[in-house]
Amino acid sequence: MAMATSLNDEVDQELLKTEINHYSNTPEEYSDEDDNKTPEETVDVDAHWLHTAGFSDIVSQLTDGQDVKDDDMENITSTLTRKQADVLRKRVNSLSATLKSKSKSSTHTDVRDIFPERAEETEIKDFSSFDERSVQISGTPKNSKNDLPTITDNEESNYHIKFERSNSRKGVSDLPYCEIKDEDVTLISDLSKADVLKLHSFVFMELTAIFDDHGLNITKKKTKKKFKEFGIFGTSLQTLYDRDVKKHPDLLVPLILKQMIGFLQQKGLREEGILRVPGAMARIKQHRQVIEAKFPSGNFDWDHLDAKSSDVAGLLKQFLRELPQPLLTNEYIDAFSQVEEIKGVEAQVQALMMLFILLPDVHRNSLKLILAFLKLITENEEKNRMNLHNVSTIMAPNLFSTGKSKRDSSKPQTFQLHAATKCFKVVRLLIQYEKVWGIVPGFLLNQIRPPPTNKGFNIKKFFGRKDKSPNKTTALEEERKKKNRIKVTMGTSVSKDIHLHTGLTAGQVVEQILKEESVLSGSNLEGLKDKFLYEKGGNINCRKLNPNCRLMQAFRDNPFADWIISSKPPVS
Known part of the structure; x- marks a missing residue:
């Protein structure tokens, strides 16, 4: 298969101008930083x-x-x-x-x-x-230094992803094919908030190292200090989410965003020109007024809105453009755009993996939802005539709040066009490799696991964690460690001793115990898919184990953890 030409890597300037002209509001101005710092x-x-x-x-x-x-x-x-x-x-x-x-x-x-x-x-x-x-x-x-954990070169390169440069696997344009090389990966959503907070420190340093290698600085924009707390459009993602989660505890993103994506996925995924064909401005304005009036109270029905897919696509883009705190956040939106200046797709993807982890939960979850939807659009190209190039061109100005530079205030569209063109390639990466965002590289996961003891140096105290020395463990726990056995609990009534062997996975243990319990109770296994094995305590706060996780290795990494089957993260 011949490689695609570099034309696919060039942005459609006219399509980009059209999208920029749809902006109803211009973001707050900011000043470019001077290279000569005082x-x-x-x-x-x-x-x-x-x-x-x-x-x-x-x-x-x-x-x-x-x-x-x-x-x-x-x-x-x-x-x-x-x-x-x-x-x-x-x-x-x-x-x-x-x-x-x-x-x-x-x-x-x-x-x-x-x-x-x-x-x-x-x-x-x-x-x-x-x-x-x-x-x-x-x-x-x-x-x-030898008394403390060290990171080997092999661990340092463990991002759990593999790029194939040969033409044997189908890629897109000049983007190489990428696959997740390890079945057992930990996602950022699998970790407790306490562990994520600790992880951020190492991730931020890793991101800085990547930027330093390419002569880049992590720059930050000035931010607004107050956001409105009412309405839908122009309200921050965090405010919307905090309001919605009170009524919907399992929600991960603002309800309006989830429902707009759901509407488009159900009714517009195969519609020709989805995202590209604009809806009628009069209808969009009318729909927006109805949403503002009825959605906050819950008295809203999409079926009664009588909206076309192009109208809801227009509403989605307006929603993203008018966020007072951009989807990619004021803190890191410039760093996202600078990824385009990093040499090599592998390094670019690694930087984006770090940036994705650094986003606040609601921004990260919202971005993941949007990118998964955009990926679906490209996978239905035969029906909707929207390929990765078109979708990336259209969504670049909406995912990136480009703003308007005071130095170029006489040519606001020129500045926005330049910024959007720069972001176009980053959006292509975000969509094309959407399945890798959220993966926690193995070496970073190991870094938040300080060893239980150190001669003369308490690393847990050093990093602000409570000291749970293995010297306090019971003789039974020590015996299990020698025999490669763990105790798995589920609720207050189930406690099983599991003998570990090579190849045994977390998913197999959950399935085994649930099957045994279903026989005893006479119930079915409908809840099987909703239950996971959690690793709690020891050298980590709490982690949901991937069903493919090899339990022998997990036990060796954390021999003093509790192993709990639950549908939600277990509480202390």
Whole structure:
């Protein structure tokens, strides 16, 4: 099969202009950053990076005029990959040098000037919560690097994905075929919030390492401080979700978004020109008024709306464009667009995997839902005449809030067209590889698993986790460890000893126990698909195991965990 020409990689400028002209509102203006940063700006950048990466105490230590000792830095970086350690040292050294230089000509810098108080409750809480897991530097005992876990080169490259450059597998245009090479993968949605919070620190450092390798900086836009708390359009995803989840506890995304996607998936998936053919503006305006009036109260029925697929597609695009906090967030939307400047599809995908994990839950879940829908559209190209190229061109301006630069305010469309063109290739990647978003690379999962004990160095205390030393475990647990046995519980009445052997999976254990229970109780196995095996405690907070997870390996990774079958994450 001959490779497709590079034409497929070029954006349709006219189609893109048409989509940009559909904007009803222009996002808030912002100023481009000057490449020549003042010392104050450098302090802000480096300090904010350390704060986001979970090292607020390093900032406090440096702003207090104290250097970070070599032994302390050695202990910290020993838990990181080589690239993560390099980016950390780079920011620490930069902040230290800048503060020393600034102190010669100005008064002492107060850390409170670098991190102002949090904004009002109505502000979207992006990633300011990272300070809750800040690493404690003071009082760290001296310790050899060999006493701490190390990340091997093999682990460092374990993203669980494999690209095929040969023509034996069908790809799209110049994009290589990608497959998930491991059946047993952990998704970000499988981890508890506490584990996700800890994971963010390592993910942010990994993302920075990728950007540093390609000469890029993770830039951030100015953000609004207040968002409206009423209505549907122009209301933040978080506000909509917080309102909806009270009535629908199992909801993962705002209800309006879920229902618009559901409508289009049911009635418009095979409709020619879906997303491209515009709906009637008068009808869209009328439908929007009905939604604003009835949807919040629950007195709304899509069947009574009498809307066409093109109308709902127009409503979806308006909804995304008018989000006060973009789908990709103010914090990381520029980083998403910069991925296009990274060389190599593999590195681009790895960066996008990191960015996807860093998104807040509701933004991540909403993006996943939208991308899965867009992928379905491209898979029905024979019916709807919408390929990856067309869908990416149309959705780029809607997924990215490009804004309007003050430097180019005389040519707002020129700026928006340039930004959308740059984002076009990123959207192609997001759609084409949508199945990999949410996968937690194996080496990062291992990094949030500190070992139970360390000679002279309590790494759990170091990372702010409660100490659950294996010395406190019972003799029965020690005996199971030797015999490769675990106890699996379900509710308060079921407790089974399971002998582990090579090839035994979590799904097989769940199926076995549920079948035994169904025979005893006389019930059917309808609930089988809704139950999973959870790994709780030990060196992790809580993880839902993939049904293909090899239990022998999971046990070796965390021999002091509890193993619980449940339809929801078990609570303490």
